Amino acid sequence: MWEYFIYFxxxxxxxxxxxxxEAWRCKRIFAMWMTTAGLMVFxxxxxxLWITMExxxxxxxxxxxxxYSFFLPVAGMIVYSRWHYKWxxxxxxxxxxxxxxxxxxxxxxxxxxxxxxxxxxWFAPHVIxxxxxxxxxxxATIMAIVLLVQQHKLYRKRIxxxxxxxxxxxxEVTDNLVYVGWGFLTIGMLFGALWAKEVWGHYWxxxxxxxWAAITWLAYLVYVHYRIAWSKQVKTAMVILLISFCMxxxxxxxxxxxxxxxxxxxxxxxxx
Amino acid sequence: xxxxxxxxxxVIIAGLLLELASGxxxxxxxxxxxxxxxLGVFVALITGLGLLALPSVxxxxxxxxxxxAVRWLGSYQAxxxxxxxxxxxxxxxxxxxxxxDGRWINDMLTFWPFVLIYILMxxxxxxxxxxxxxxxxxxxxxxxxxxxxxxxxxxxxxEIPFMLNHLGLFIALCCxxxxxxxxxxxxxxxxxDRAEWRxxxxxxxxxxxxxxxxxxxxxxxxxxxxxxxxxASEIQIVTKSGKKVETTVDVNKPYEIDGFKIYQYGYxxxxxxxSEYSILEIVRDPWLWAVYTGIVMMLAGAVxxxxxxxxxxx
Numbered sequence: 001m002w003e004y005f006i007y008f009x010x011x012x013x014x015x016x017x018x019x020x021x022e023a024w025r026c027k028r029i030f031a032m033w034m035t036t037a038g039l040m041v042f043x044x045x046x047x048x049l050w051i052t053m054e055x056x057x058x059x060x061x062x063x064x065x066x067x068y069s070f071f072l073p074v075a076g077m078i079v080y081s082r083w084h085y086k087w088x089x090x091x092x093x094x095x096x097x098x099x100x101x102x103x104x105x106x107x108x109x110x111x112x113x114x115x116x117x118x119x120x121x122w123f124a125p126h127v128i129x130x131x132x133x134x135x136x137x138x139x140a141t142i143m144a145i146v147l148l149v150q151q152h153k154l155y156r157k158r159i160x161x162x163x164x165x166x167x168x169x170x171x172e173v174t175d176n177l178v179y180v181g182w183g184f185l186t187i188g189m190l191f192g193a194l195w196a197k198e199v200w201g202h203y204w205x206x207x208x209x210x211x212w213a214a215i216t217w218l219a220y221l222v223y224v225h226y227r228i229a230w231s232k233q234v235k236t237a238m239v240i241l242l243i244s245f246c247m248x249x250x251x252x253x254x255x256x257x258x259x260x261x262x263x264x265x266x267x268x269x270x271x272x
Numbered sequence: 273x274x275x276x277x278x279x280x281x282x283v284i285i286a287g288l289l290l291e292l293a294s295g296x297x298x299x300x301x302x303x304x305x306x307x308x309x310x311l312g313v314f315v316a317l318i319t320g321l322g323l324l325a326l327p328s329v330x331x332x333x334x335x336x337x338x339x340x341a342v343r344w345l346g347s348y349q350a351x352x353x354x355x356x357x358x359x360x361x362x363x364x365x366x367x368x369x370x371x372x373d374g375r376w377i378n379d380m381l382t383f384w385p386f387v388l389i390y391i392l393m394x395x396x397x398x399x400x401x402x403x404x405x406x407x408x409x410x411x412x413x414x415x416x417x418x419x420x421x422x423x424x425x426x427x428x429x430x431e432i433p434f435m436l437n438h439l440g441l442f443i444a445l446c447c448x449x450x451x452x453x454x455x456x457x458x459x460x461x462x463x464x465d466r467a468e469w470r471x472x473x474x475x476x477x478x479x480x481x482x483x484x485x486x487x488x489x490x491x492x493x494x495x496x497x498x499x500x501x502x503x504a505s506e507i508q509i510v511t512k513s514g515k516k517v518e519t520t521v522d523v524n525k526p527y528e529i530d531g532f533k534i535y536q537y538g539y540x541x542x543x544x545x546x547s548e549y550s551i552l553e554i555v556r557d558p559w560l561w562a563v564y565t566g567i568v569m570m571l572a573g574a575v576x577x578x579x580x581x582x583x584x585x586x
Binding site for chain 1: 273347348349351352355356358359362363365366367368369370380381448455457499500501502503522523524525526533535553555557560563567570571573574575577578580581582
C-alpha cells in the first residue's frame with residue numbers, strides 16, 4: 001500500500017494548495033471545499049492502509065506522521081471557519097507537506113505486526129486524539145511566532161490602534177487554540193491512563209513517556225493560567241508557549257534520543 | 273509572582289533539608305489507615321482555612337496575616353510559580369534515569385522537594401476550589417434575594433468547567449498518591465492443571481490469596497515472522513467467597529473478581545508456544561474507584577474546554 005502513497009499525497013497536497021490559494025483570494029467556500037476534498041483523498045489512503053494492514057496505522061512514527069498530516073488541515077479548517085485567517089491554509093498545507101515529505105523520503109516505517117499489548121480498543125482513540133492535540137498546539141505555536149514578530153514590528157513602528165486591535169484578536173485565537181489543544185491533550189493522556197490500567201495493571205507508572213506527557217500537560221497549564229492573570233504580558237505568554245511546544249516535541253519523538261529513556265520506556269516508537 | 277517563586281524556593285530548600293535529615297520519603301509508611309487519615313487532615317485543613325479566611329473579601333486592610341496568606345495561596349500569583357517549579361522538577365525527572373532505591377533526583381518520587389512542591393500545588397488547587405465554592409454560593413444567594421431567579425449561564429460556562437477540571441485533578445492526584453501504598457501487585461506462576469493460590473509481591477515475598485487459580489491451557493499464536501500475536505491463559509478461578517469461574521485472560525483483557533484484577537503477564541519465553549506455565553499478574557487497588565472518579569471529571573472538564581474555548585469574565 002505504501003508504494004501508492006506518493007499519488008495520494010500529491011493529489012492531496014495539490015488540493016490543499018488550491019484551498020490555500022482560494023483562501024488568499026478570499027473565496028471562502030472554494031477554500032473549504034478544496035481542503036475537504038484533499039482531506040478525503042488523504043483519508044482514503046489511511047483507510048486503505050488500515051484495511052490492508054488489518055489494524056489502524058498508528059504503530060510507527062511514519063504512521064503517526066500520517067495522522068498529523070491529516071489533522072493539520074482539519075485544525076486549519078476549524079480556525080478558518082471561525083476566524084477567517086487568510087494564511088492559515090498556507091501554513092497547514094506547508095506543515096502537512098513537511099510531514100508527507102519525511103514519509104516519502106525517509107520511510108523508516110511500514111508494516112509492522114501489532115504486538116498483543118497494542119491490540120486494544122483504546123489504541124486508536126488514544127493516538128488519534130493526541131495527534132489532533134499536537135496539530136492544534138502546532139498551530140498555536142505558529143501563532144505565537146507570528147505574534148512575537150508582529151509585536152516587535154509594532155513596537156518599532158509605533159503603529160497605533162488598528163495594529164493593536166488585530167494583535168488582541170490574534171492573541172484570542174491563540175488562547176482558543178491552546179484551550180482546544182490542551183483539552184485534547186488531557187483526553188489523550190487520560191485515555192492512555194485508562195488503557196494502561198487494562199494492559200499493564202496500573203494507570204500511571206512514571207514511564208519516561210508518561211513523565212514527559214505530564215511535563216507537557218503542566219507546561220501548557222502554566223500558559224493557560226498565566227494568560228488569565230497577566231493578560232497584558234503577551235510576550236512572556238508567547239515565550240511560555242514556545243517552551244511548552246519544545247516539551248511536546250521531546251514527549252513525541254525527542255524521547256527516542258534521550259539517554260534517560262533509552263531501553264527503559266515501553267513507549268518509544270519502533271522504527272522498523 | 274515574585275513572592276510565589278520565593279515561597280516555592282523555600283519549599284524546595286525545606287525539602288532538601290528534610291532529605292538530608294531523614295532520607296527519602298518512605299511511602300510504605302502511608303499504608304491504610306495512615307493514608308486516609310493524612311488525606312482527611314489535608315482536606316480538613318483546606319476546608320477550614322478556606323472557610324475561615326476566604327469569605328472576608330473586600331476589606332484588605334483589616335485582614336490578619338493568616339487571612340492574607342490563605343487568600344494569596346488561592347490565587348494565580350501562587351499557582352503559576354508553583355506550576356513552573358513542578359514543571360522544572362518533573363523535567364529533571366524526565367532527563368535523569370529513574371531507578372528504584374535510587375537517591376535524590378534518581379528516584380524523584382521519593383525526593384522530598386518534588387513531593388513537597390506537588391503537595392503545595394494540591395494545596396493551592398484546594399484553596400482555589402474553596403474560593404470558587406464560596407463565590408458560587410454567595411452569588412446564588414444574592415441572586416435569589418434580588419429576583420428569585422436569575423441568569424445561570426455563568427455557572428454553566430465558567431464555574432462547572434472550573435470545578436470539573438480542578439476538583440477532578442485534586443481527587444485523581446490526591447487519591448492516586450495516597451492510595452498508591454495500598455496497591456498490591458503480585459505475580460503468580462501457574463503450571464498447567466495445578467491449583468495455585470500463592471503469589472509473590474514486588475518485594476519477592478510470598479503471599480497466600482483468597483483465590484485459587486488453575487491453568488487449563490496456555491495459548492500463544494504467532495505472526496509469520498515469529499513475533500507474538502496473541503498470548504492468553506484459559507483459567508479456572510475458585511474464590512474463598514464461593515465463586516467458581518472458567519475464563520480466558522488475554523493481554524489487554526484482564527478479568528476482575530472479588531476486587532482482584534487478573535492479567536496475562538508472561539510465559540516461558542524460551543519454550544514460547546510450548547510453555548508449560550503462564551505468569552499471571554494479580555492486582556488489587558482499593559482506591560481505583562476514587563481515582564477514576566477524578567479522571568472522569570477531568571475528561572468532562574477537557575470536553576467543556578474544547579466546546580467552550582476561552583470564556584472571558586463578563
